[in-house]
Amino acid sequence: MPASRFLTLAVLAAASAQAVSLTPVQRITTFGPTQVTALAGLPDGSRVVCLDSRWVKLSAAGQVTLATALPEACQTLHVSPDGQTLLTGPAWRVWSATDGHLVRDLPDALSAGFLNNQEIVIRTAAGLERLNISTEQATPLRPGPLTAFLVSPDGSRAVGSDGQRVQLLRLPDLTPLSGYRCEGDCTMK
Numbered sequence: 001m002p003a004s005r006f007l008t009l010a011v012l013a014a015a016s017a018q019a020v021s022l023t024p025v026q027r028i029t030t031f032g033p034t035q036v037t038a039l040a041g042l043p044d045g046s047r048v049v050c051l052d053s054r055w056v057k058l059s060a061a062g063q064v065t066l067a068t069a070l071p072e073a074c075q076t077l078h079v080s081p082d083g084q085t086l087l088t089g090p091a092w093r094v095w096s097a098t099d100g101h102l103v104r105d106l107p108d109a110l111s112a113g114f115l116n117n118q119e120i121v122i123r124t125a126a127g128l129e130r131l132n133i134s135t136e137q138a139t140p141l142r143p144g145p146l147t148a149f150l151v152s153p154d155g156s157r158a159v160g161s162d163g164q165r166v167q168l169l170r171l172p173d174l175t176p177l178s179g180y181r182c183e184g185d186c187t188m189k
Contacts, residue, residue: 001051006107009118034051034052035052035180036050036051037051037052037074037076038050038074038075038077040077040078040153042057042079042097044083045059046058046060046065050074050076050095052073053069053072053073053074054068054069054070054074054129055067055068055070055072055074055077055086055095056068057097057100066099067100068095068133070091070093071091072090072091074088074089075089076089076111078113078114078118079097079114079153080097080114080117081114081116081117081154081155083097084096084098085097085103085114087112087114087120089111091108092106092107092109092111092112093106104133106122106138108124108125108126109123109124110125110149111148111150111151112151113149113151114151114155115151115155115172118132118134119131119132119133119172121141121171121172122135122138122147123146123160126143127134127140127144128140128142128149128160128174130172141174141182144162145162146160146161147161147162147163148160148161149161155172156170157169157170157177158174161186163185163186164185165180165182165186166179166180167180
């Protein structure tokens, strides 16, 4: 049996632009090396952390309030504007941030982000689609593959690339705000 390691989770609290403090709050036992791969704030001041193959919710005071195990590593984390729903990737899934239950798997998603509290935009091999989480209704937004698509935390903009150009887009209508055509390959990673 591997040796147990204790990881002290810490919440970053910025008192001002010049001051950042780390406050240790609770210990979680992990086995082997452990990495924090993503961190997101929720509107109520709590935080969600991707910690290896789980996501952990910390209260505003830094107490662990929820921990959900995943079947794979959690490398990416997005939070809905109201803080009630989470997206984790790269095996994209939608989670309830209030009780930790799995809302939906997104097996075809290559990337995803929130447009608003109820809708997400998903990049698949076939293009972009808009998905209503409650009704599960999907609407195609743009056909054709993209090499990358990253949604801003507030869901108002995205950066996308088809390998030949990179564009800043307004969401949800995908209106180009600016762009750059590459002379060679410009794949975003």
